[in-house]
Amino acid sequence: MENNQFELDKTVAEAENADGTANIDRSHVSPAVIKRLPRYFRYLRELIRRGKTRVSSGELSEIMNVTASQIRQDLNCFGGFGQQGYGYNVSYLYARICEILGVSRGFTAVIIGAGSLGSALVRSPMFEKRGVEIVAMFDVSPRLIGSNIGGTMVYSMESFPEYCAAHRIDFAVLTVNKEAAADVAGQISEAGIRGIWNFTGYELGETDAVVENVHIGDSLMTLTYRLCGGERSGNGN
Amino acid sequence: MENNQFELDKTVAEAENADGTANIDRSHVSPAVIKRLPRYFRYLRELIRRGKTRVSSGELSEIMNVTASQIRQDLNCFGGFGQQGYGYNVSYLYARICEILGVSRGFTAVIIGAGSLGSALVRSPMFEKRGVEIVAMFDVSPRLIGSNIGGTMVYSMESFPEYCAAHRIDFAVLTVNKEAAADVAGQISEAGIRGIWNFTGYELGETDAVVENVHIGDSLMTLTYRLCGGERSGNGN
DNA sequence: TAGATTGTTAATCGATTAACAATC
DNA sequence: TAGATTGTTAATCGATTAACAATC
Numbered sequence: 395m396e397n398n399q400f401e402l403d404k405t406v407a408e409a410e411n412a413d414g415t416a417n418i419d420r421s422h423v424s425p426a427v428i429k430r431l432p433r434y435f436r437y438l439r440e441l442i443r444r445g446k447t448r449v450s451s452g453e454l455s456e457i458m459n460v461t462a463s464q465i466r467q468d469l470n471c472f473g474g475f476g477q478q479g480y481g482y483n484v485s486y487l488y489a490r491i492c493e494i495l496g497v498s499r500g501f502t503a504v505i506i507g508a509g510s511l512g513s514a515l516v517r518s519p520m521f522e523k524r525g526v527e528i529v530a531m532f533d534v535s536p537r538l539i540g541s542n543i544g545g546t547m548v549y550s551m552e553s554f555p556e557y558c559a560a561h562r563i564d565f566a567v568l569t570v571n572k573e574a575a576a577d578v579a580g581q582i583s584e585a586g587i588r589g590i591w592n593f594t595g596y597e598l599g600e601t602d603a604v605v606e607n608v609h610i611g612d613s614l615m616t617l618t619y620r621l622c623g624g625e626r627s628g629n630g631n
Numbered sequence: 632m633e634n635n636q637f638e639l640d641k642t643v644a645e646a647e648n649a650d651g652t653a654n655i656d657r658s659h660v661s662p663a664v665i666k667r668l669p670r671y672f673r674y675l676r677e678l679i680r681r682g683k684t685r686v687s688s689g690e691l692s693e694i695m696n697v698t699a700s701q702i703r704q705d706l707n708c709f710g711g712f713g714q715q716g717y718g719y720n721v722s723y724l725y726a727r728i729c730e731i732l733g734v735s736r737g738f739t740a741v742i743i744g745a746g747s748l749g750s751a752l753v754r755s756p757m758f759e760k761r762g763v764e765i766v767a768m769f770d771v772s773p774r775l776i777g778s779n780i781g782g783t784m785v786y787s788m789e790s791f792p793e794y795c796a797a798h799r800i801d802f803a804v805l806t807v808n809k810e811a812a813a814d815v816a817g818q819i820s821e822a823g824i825r826g827i828w829n830f831t832g833y834e835l836g837e838t839d840a841v842v843e844n845v846h847i848g849d850s851l852m853t854l855t856y857r858l859c860g861g862e863r864s865g866n867g868n
Numbered sequence: 869t870a871g872a873t874t875g876t877t878a879a880t881c882g883a884t885t886a887a888c889a890a891t892c
Numbered sequence: 893t894a895g896a897t898t899g900t901t902a903a904t905c906g907a908t909t910a911a912c913a914a915t916c
Contacts, residue, residue, distance in 0.1 A: 436848075450897060474898080477891090495855055496859040524848060604858055618733040622657070
């Protein structure tokens with residue numbers, strides 16, 4: 395019944411680079427679509443884990459609680475990943491999403507700030523799953539310098555420029571306190587690092603690196619907002 | 632020049648409850664607006680810290696990088712907080728935003744999972760700033776039970792139902808691993824807790840509590856996406 | 869009063885959904 | 893071939909921006 399052999403290399407209309415990464419046109423992709431890509435990544439992983447080899451936009455829409463139309467629209471921003479009458483090959487689609495998000499390309503990063511947040515992050519499997527290798531942590535505290543947190547060494551902030559000169563670092567995870575943020579961001583820029591994942595809450599206006607700000611508290615407030623209001627079960631207001 | 636005395640109690644068109652919290656109509660507020668409210672909260676705090684007493688939508692729009700029109704539109708979802716020809720009284724506006732988000736009402740919460748993430752969270756000033764008191768942590772690990780993390784006691788998960796019966800808990804912060812999530816979510820529901828701040832990555836479909844999911848990895852992938860693509864300075868791919 | 873700035877309506881823009889022809 | 897499901901265009905919906913009258 396499933397003799398419809400799906401060819402993995404079917405849509406290589408895009409040129410391929412030497413390192414095997416595809417040239418993907420990201421310029422015409424709307425912010426709304428970009429924000430949804432990580433969700434596809436997560437759900438496709440789950441489908442693979444469950445051993446599912448094939449999925450239709452209709453099925454996926456039920457699992458993800460979005461419309462099938464949106465899924466097809468989203469995926470088509472990057473080219474035709476599916477096959478009429480068949481649907482999508484899960485592992486093929488996953489591979490393409492990984493390419494789009496850079497997971498297959500791979501990244502190296504450092505964590506600056508080895509406090510409880512930095513430590514929690516480095517210990518999580520999050521980075522590895524997403525093709526990010528944390529190669530070092532940095533801190534100013536003598537208590538932490540020289541220690542090993544979850545398999546990653548903590549170095550003195552003084553050695554940071556030297557380390558960056560010796561290693562290719564794609565981005566820095568910034569988990570220092572708000573007060574130190576501006577200074578450290580300057581050092582990151584100076585070291586030629588192109589990206590900052592910023593947990594400090596400090597507004598990194600000046601930098602010309604790509605900055606992604608995390609405001610975990612915003613999520614908390616969305617919850618408290620909803621706990622105040624009408625969202626009690628069966629109660630309007 | 633600033634003889635335009637701003638009356639703090641000017642817009643108490645809404646009825647006030649016994650505990651001093653205002654009745655706010657949240658039913659007709661769009662998701663887009665709700666998501667922006669925590670940003671207002673943050674920027675208004677910053678203005679207060681800087682000693683600013685008055686701000687116009689124009690000024691605020693420059694600071695926040697949004698249009699003045701949007702700010703006025705957003706704030707007007709909840710009533711007229713400003714004054715023509717004057718602008719907005721910063722501390723008054725902040726107080727109203729705090730009411731809307733529930734900060735002034737106050738919440739009690741527990742953290743379930745005293746691993747590195749739970750520990751990092753409980754140590755951060757985030758909760759206190761937002762009117763949330765973490766009254767207890769729970770874990771199954773004998774190594775952690777009985778310990779004190781950042782001033783908060785860690786109790787056995789076995790004592791969880793008992794604890795919840797004895798204390799009013801508004802929501803639970805769920806930082807257990809994905810595998811334990813479903814089980815613990817069940818216990819939370821059973822304990823009558825109405826909200827879950829879910830860090831597990833597990834999809835809490837069944838619960839009738841208000842669930843706010845945190846997917847920190849999604850933010851990471853937005854960064855890696857941008858690091859792949861055209862967002863190099865002055866390079867249109 | 870004149871100037872400033874809100875609150876609010878109308879116009880624009882972008883994102884989502886529906887529909888269907890193409891095609892596997 | 894018939895059935896299924898994509899890719900894609902057109903229609904709808906919602907959110908943002910512009911404009912301006914109201915008013916402090």
